[in-house]
Amino acid sequence: MLELKNLSFTVDGAGRDTEIIRDVSLTVPDGEFLVVTGPNGGGKSTLARLIMGIEQPTAGQILLNGRDITALSVTERARLGVGYAFQQPPRFKGMTVRRLLSLAHGSPLPEDVCCEYLTNVGLCSREYLNREVDGSLSGGEMKRIEIATLMARDLEIAIFDEPEAGIDLWSFSVLVKTFKNLSKRKHKSVIIISHQERIMQLADHLAVIADGAVADYGTKEEIFPRLMNDLNDSCGFREG
Amino acid sequence: MLENFEKELLKTIADISDLPGAGAFNIRRNGESAGRHSTENIVIEPKKDKPGIDIKVMPFTKHEAVHIPVIVTESGLNDVVYNDFYIGEGAEVRIVAGCGIHNNGDCDSRHDGIHRFHIGKNAKVTYVEKHYGEGEGTGARILNPVTEVFLDEGAECEMEMVQIKGVDSTVRDTKANLAENAKLLITERLMTHGAQTARSDVVINLNGDGSSAQIISRSVARDTSEQIFYPRAVGNSRCRAHVQCDSIIMDSAKIRSIPEIAANHCDAQIVHEAAIGRINNDQLTKLCTLGMTPEDAEQVIIEGFLS
Numbered sequence: 001m002l003e004l005k006n007l008s009f010t011v012d013g014a015g016r017d018t019e020i021i022r023d024v025s026l027t028v029p030d031g032e033f034l035v036v037t038g039p040n041g042g043g044k045s046t047l048a049r050l051i052m053g054i055e056q057p058t059a060g061q062i063l064l065n066g067r068d069i070t071a072l073s074v075t076e077r078a079r080l081g082v083g084y085a086f087q088q089p090p091r092f093k094g095m096t097v098r099r100l101l102s103l104a105h106g107s108p109l110p111e112d113v114c115c116e117y118l119t120n121v122g123l124c125s126r127e128y129l130n131r132e133v134d135g136s137l138s139g140g141e142m143k144r145i146e147i148a149t150l151m152a153r154d155l156e157i158a159i160f161d162e163p164e165a166g167i168d169l170w171s172f173s174v175l176v177k178t179f180k181n182l183s184k185r186k187h188k189s190v191i192i193i194s195h196q197e198r199i200m201q202l203a204d205h206l207a208v209i210a211d212g213a214v215a216d217y218g219t220k221e222e223i224f225p226r227l228m229n230d231l232n233d234s235c236g237f238r239e240g
Numbered sequence: 241m242l243e244n245f246e247k248e249l250l251k252t253i254a255d256i257s258d259l260p261g262a263g264a265f266n267i268r269r270n271g272e273s274a275g276r277h278s279t280e281n282i283v284i285e286p287k288k289d290k291p292g293i294d295i296k297v298m299p300f301t302k303h304e305a306v307h308i309p310v311i312v313t314e315s316g317l318n319d320v321v322y323n324d325f326y327i328g329e330g331a332e333v334r335i336v337a338g339c340g341i342h343n344n345g346d347c348d349s350r351h352d353g354i355h356r357f358h359i360g361k362n363a364k365v366t367y368v369e370k371h372y373g374e375g376e377g378t379g380a381r382i383l384n385p386v387t388e389v390f391l392d393e394g395a396e397c398e399m400e401m402v403q404i405k406g407v408d409s410t411v412r413d414t415k416a417n418l419a420e421n422a423k424l425l426i427t428e429r430l431m432t433h434g435a436q437t438a439r440s441d442v443v444i445n446l447n448g449d450g451s452s453a454q455i456i457s458r459s460v461a462r463d464t465s466e467q468i469f470y471p472r473a474v475g476n477s478r479c480r481a482h483v484q485c486d487s488i489i490m491d492s493a494k495i496r497s498i499p500e501i502a503a504n505h506c507d508a509q510i511v512h513e514a515a516i517g518r519i520n521n522d523q524l525t526k527l528c529t530l531g532m533t534p535e536d537a538e539q540v541i542i543e544g545f546l547s
């Protein structure tokens with residue numbers, strides 16, 4: 001279980017403090033599938049980076065299974081079972097897909113297991129194994145390999161940041177299935193940051209993050225109609 | 241007989257841990273031959289007028305390899321060797337060279353390998369050369385290789401030249417001359433640490449129409465080490481060349497990269513790219529999110545970059 005308690009993140013930009021995350025409290029129980037959505041620039045990725053420990057909150061606490069992990073490093077959190085698939089995964093010269101998956105898993109992976117992870121994200125596996133995760137891969141391919149690195153791990157909490165970006169429709173439906181099945185098996189709790197209706201449909205709960213705060217939270221049955229209304233309302237949910 | 245640490249050295253530089261049971265080889269230890277073997281198609285003979293060997297590969301030889309590693313384990317030795325390779329028409333051969341210096345003393349140990357390759361028509365050569373230094377002494381480990389390659393019509397050569405670590409000072413001098421339709425690929429990978437210095441000069445003369453060359457240089461400089469790269473591609477014909485230098489800089493190291501391209505023919509197409517930068521922060525963070533410490537992450541990134 002993941003608990004965020006009154007989390008804030010302020011940066012000082014141009015001599016003036018800017019609050020990027022404002023007093024966010026959220027609980028993600030075991031077995032929960034939470035979809036986080038909201039306008040661009042709302043603070044979704046920042047929230048994910050705070051949970052992973054890439055950024056340090058200026059106030060508030062992060063608890064994993066009751067333990068305060070706020071002061072722990074990225075490495076320590078990773079070892080406790082926190083995983084984050086980046087919105088923009090970095091590329092590595094000279095690192096093969098197979099090696100990256102093995103590093104993620106924590107030990108060398110047999111070829112067929114690697115292939116399975118890749119197939120699950122819609123990549124025709126064998127030809128990718130020995131390719132380098134460098135500039136030769138497309139944005140969509142990078143995203144899918146990034147997702148596969150989380151599928152290769154047993155996690156307490158897995159966070160995927162806009163996994164649908166740059167992915168074709170066919171691969172996308174493979175991906176939705178993977179989140180529905182594999183992720184549930186390998187990850188105790190899942191947070192997916194997404195704008196895709198088909199991913200929202202998988203959610204137990206939806207959280208809308210706007211202007212650095214939780215603008216709305218509830219079951220998909222509760223949130224969905226409101227979200228659709230907001231989208232149709234020109235004064236409401238606008239790109240920030 | 242080879243000592244255990246000498247076998248380890250051989251393994252590091254030439255992927256063999258003892259005198260090979262078969263195939264052509266020449267193992268040079270402390271300025272003398274520690275074993276030599278020719279085959280029907282590959283003949284190795286010592287030079288009469290100076291230290292070194294002539295390696296003759298018969299035309300149309302296929303699927304054979306030659307190992308010619310050098311080890312220097314005596315502190316204070318200054319070893320110069322002249323090796324000439326004559327690769328016959330249509331032959332396909334893999335050459336594994338390399339030099340390992342184990343210096344436990346306080347005098348400098350040095351090896352200068354002067355290699356000249358005459359690669360015949362349509363022959364294909366794969367050349368691997370690894371340089372490595374180790375030992376506790378204060379004496380330097382110095383390697384100054386000179387490599388000259390002549391590629392005949394349609395000949396192809398792939399050269400992989402690696403400086404693994406522990407080489408205090410190196411000055412590398414590489415020249416290649418390409419005839420019609422000849423093809424050359426040079427991959428250079430180099431790591432320096434401590435107060436080491438490295439300089440690499442490469443000149444590729446593309447003389448024949450349809451010739452092509454690619455130089456890929458990747459390096460990592462740590463601590464207070466210094467590196468200079470000076471790759472040059474000269475197009476004298478209808479040819480193509482691509483020079484790429486990519487370096488990771490760390491600590492208080494210094495790197496200069498000066499790729500030069502010259503065209504003396506209007507159908508020459510030559511491109512160069514050069515980049516120097518520190519390890520990307522996102523890469524480090526990414527690996528930490530997989531449970532690695534920042535130190536391990538750094539190591540993994542460097543290993544990949546130099547692989």
Ligand SMILES: Nc1ncnc2c1ncn2[C@@H]1O[C@H](COP(=O)(O)OP(=O)(O)O)[C@@H](O)[C@H]1O
Binds near residue numbers: 038039040041042047
């Ligand atoms: N370290 C930082 N310094 C300054 N601004 C930041 C920092 N991190 C995020 N921001 C800003 O905070 C806002 C929220 O960004 P982000 O979390 O990426 O939004 P989202 O993922 O919802 O699109 C953006 O305006 C972004 O530029």
Ligand SMILES: [Mg+2]
Binds near residue numbers: 044045046087161
């Ligand atoms: Mg984002």
